[in-house]
Amino acid sequence: MLDDRDTTFSCRQMTGTGLWDLTSNATAWRALLGSRYGAADLPPYAAPARATDLSGLPPAYIDVGSAEMFRDQDMAYANAIWQAGGQAELHVWSGAYHGFDGIAPRAAVTRDARDARTRWLRRLLTQSGHVPGQVRPDPV
Template sequence: MAALGDLTAERLTPGNLGAQRERDAASRPRPTVAELRADGRFAVEELSVPGGEGRPDVTLVHARPADATGPLPALYYMHGGGMIMGNAWSVLPKILRDWSGPLGLAVVSVEYRLAPETPYPGPLEDCHAGLVWTAEHADELGIDGERVIIGGKSAGGGLAAALTLLNRDLNRERGEGPVPVGQLLQCPMLDDRLDTPSAHRMAGIGLWDRSSTAVAWQAYLGERYGTADLSPYAAPARATDLSGLPPTYIDVGSAETFRDENVAYAHAIWQAGGDAELHVWPGAFHGFDSVAPAAALTRAARHARTQWLSRTVERSRR
């Protein structure tokens, strides 16, 4: 695997966001629906669903093994990119190859609006509207609405954690919304305060550091950034009650900014009586599995995620 000290990247600033988006789009080209179908192995459709009162429609990309029958468990997924970059399509090739095909899993990937053009709570509202619509239309999608896992990576992992908290609270207060059977959080971006030892220690190191993360949080939160009373739906590390969450998978590298906030989130779930599986991959940096897809550590991480998904899907059958 590439050495962390050998990896350099231009730090994100408000002034270079446009250029960074162009580079990101070039490095992660958006596949077409025909490409995602992979010579007929997968059924793929783009859906436009209501975004809620006064908000635009939300685009969902629904994919599943083409030969699968019966209602399938589903992974409702949010892409990474600091909530300022990325798209719902580019994450799908790996998800379909690693999880959908082997596990017989449907995937719904969310094209949420990006900051700073759409700050909080807009992206989370998009994710929530898509989740509610997916659950309400599960039968016509061929999805088992009682076997949905919420997941995401990096900023998408933070959105997944926020969505799970919001969905839990709506269930508690109003009896509304689906009840997910798990949440899969890959190196999630959880804490806008960026005041952990790992955040400080990794400043200026690696592909995505404390300064770039701060710019992303500022774009997402605007004037709310760093305020004492920030909602946990905006930054899940602010949550004081992590009870009642579904079984959770969290993984993170030992050499990345998000390490300590991820470990703390797992500990808080345990302390609230919940079920969390935590992996801290030794020497791994943010995005290591994309930079070094054939590395032994990447294979181990991919296997651990797949095994957790498989166990969660099997447990949900009971």
């Protein structure tokens, strides 16, 4: 959930389909924001898509199904990170819907998504000097 305004094409395209649609999303945003839901001056910490400056963020991993309402806002968020000079890895899983990996844990797309997440995290940890699976000695 990045944007409480739900104005993207995929938000409207997926209305009434899947496990999470506009109704579910509006309910969740209202629960989170209360009377601030939809407010023009909502801070980016409450709705990250409203941030005007995404520079300085840590590397981000973003994945989304092609058949879910968050598709367009997730792609726009990754693009905004790149435009700010940040690092984002974006995966759009063909035919996947919101929550696909929890509902169909053995599906090929779920295995691919899980493998991609794991590879990204390993690369990130390796770049930081931490080798996955290696125990670091306590400093003396």
